[in-house]
Amino acid sequence: MKTHLGHYDIVAELGRGGMGVVYKGYESSLNRYVAIKVLAESLAHDESVKERFLREARSMASLNDPHIIQIYFIGEHEGQTFFVMEFVEGESLGSLLKRDGKLRPEQAARVIYQTAQGLATAHDKGVIHRDIKPGNLMVTSRGAIKIADFGIALVTQDFSKKLTSTGEFVGTPGYLSPEVCLGKPVDSRSDIFSLGIVLFEMLTGRMPFTDESPLGLMLEVVRAEIPDVRQLNNDVDAELSRILSRMIAKDPNERYNNCHELAEDLSRHPLLAGAPTIGVKPLISTAAATVIGMKTPVSAQRPLPQTVPTPRPGQFNAGTAAAPMPVAGRFGAGPLRRECLDAGVRGAHPDRRVSGATTRAR
Incomplete structure (x- = not known):
């Protein structure tokens, strides 16, 4: 497991899905924490998936609004495509x-x-x-x-x-x-x-x-x-x-x-009326709660433990910690597609993973 990507230190894993992993990172040059989204190595050679992954970064980078997570950087490190976002506590x-x-x-x-x-x-x-x-x-x-x-x-x-x-x-x-x-x-x-x-x-x-x-x-x-x-x-x-x-x-x-x-x-x-804030206190995880402005903890500078490999889209992995990311697709031929077409629903692809009798929702 890498402990850095470019000039960013990897602090902790925040979640993972069908396309890759999101890490909490630390940018020492600006003394700030960031979120780093990394495309899975298994998908790095799929140009259509890579294009969609980078399109997320480009879409977000074009938007400047306090209610949209901001993009800081798009890059590649030792063959791994990633982009860096605002870290939200x-x-x-x-x-x-x-x-x-x-x-x-x-x-x-x-x-x-x-x-x-x-x-x-x-x-x-x-x-x-x-x-x-x-x-x-x-x-x-x-x-x-x-x-x-x-x-x-x-x-x-x-x-x-x-x-x-x-x-x-x-x-x-x-x-x-x-x-x-x-x-x-x-x-x-x-x-x-x-x-x-x-x-x-x-x-x-x-x-x-x-x-x-x-x-x-x-x-x-x-x-x-x-x-x-x-x-x-x-x-x-x-x-x-x-x-x-x-x-x-x-x-x-x-x-x-x-x-x-x-x-x-x-x-x-x-x-x-009154203050626009929501008035609820989110539960901040240990990984997310690190105080911004503090140095990267020593424990975070050590190699992270090996985690379950990121599954390819369409697979179900019982050890996956977070929900899969959406993947474009189609229903194949068969009763489901016929029922879908009979109802007037075309081009459907449920954003869930199915393996045998198990369905896991996002």
Whole structure:
């Protein structure tokens, strides 16, 4: 295991997935900690995967917003492609929800407001995230939201390119918009739908769609009615329920036209009065909690223990510590694809790993 990449010292492993590993690093020249995303060696020779990996860095580097994790550097070291990001002291919204179940309405509204501001910046630059979910929203120790993982972001200029070709899609079932599930054109309103599902989950402690299979989730997104949030949480007021309903409308034309409209609508809600911070304290891991400005601990300068090899996309590895990253693909021939086509869902690829009877969600 390497103890450095370029001029960055490796401090700890933060997580790993289907495309590679994320480390906490230390940049001594600037006396700061960073997050380093490294493409798996097993995928380094796959040019399409490498292109998508680097596209995440390029997409994020083009965006300058306090609610989007910033990119510092893209490089290669001894054949390993990597990029360096802002290190966020905090935890993902997904982790927070697993621990706390749900948030208070004012907390949830502020998460959505901050995320909408970040997405508005991305959309203005022609970048559609396409994988908005709790796991990709970081809650900082100061109560701010940072959007992460633009690995499958769609740039408007990429519509004709191979990575976004017709018949392929990437994302996470349950958060995908109906137009994604149906293989229809996608724009910024698709991110608004996904963000609406996140709001529903924060308010109720559950997803609106309950099927256990990826295909079933996609079919529910297209066909099923979303439960009334106020029947599941009577603390939700009518105005917040109205905003949520507009975000998750099945027809994109019935949603907010853009995140600027969404943020403006939310800003008028009394729940947004006062400080914009979320008011929740994230649980900071030992690896993440190192005080910025301190020297790299001696223990972190020693070689890290050998970890489970990063699996290739499509494999399931019981020892993998973190959820897999999204990988573009298609259903093969067979009953699943026929059922999908019968329902009008084309080009589906569940962002889950399946091995035998075991399904592991992101």
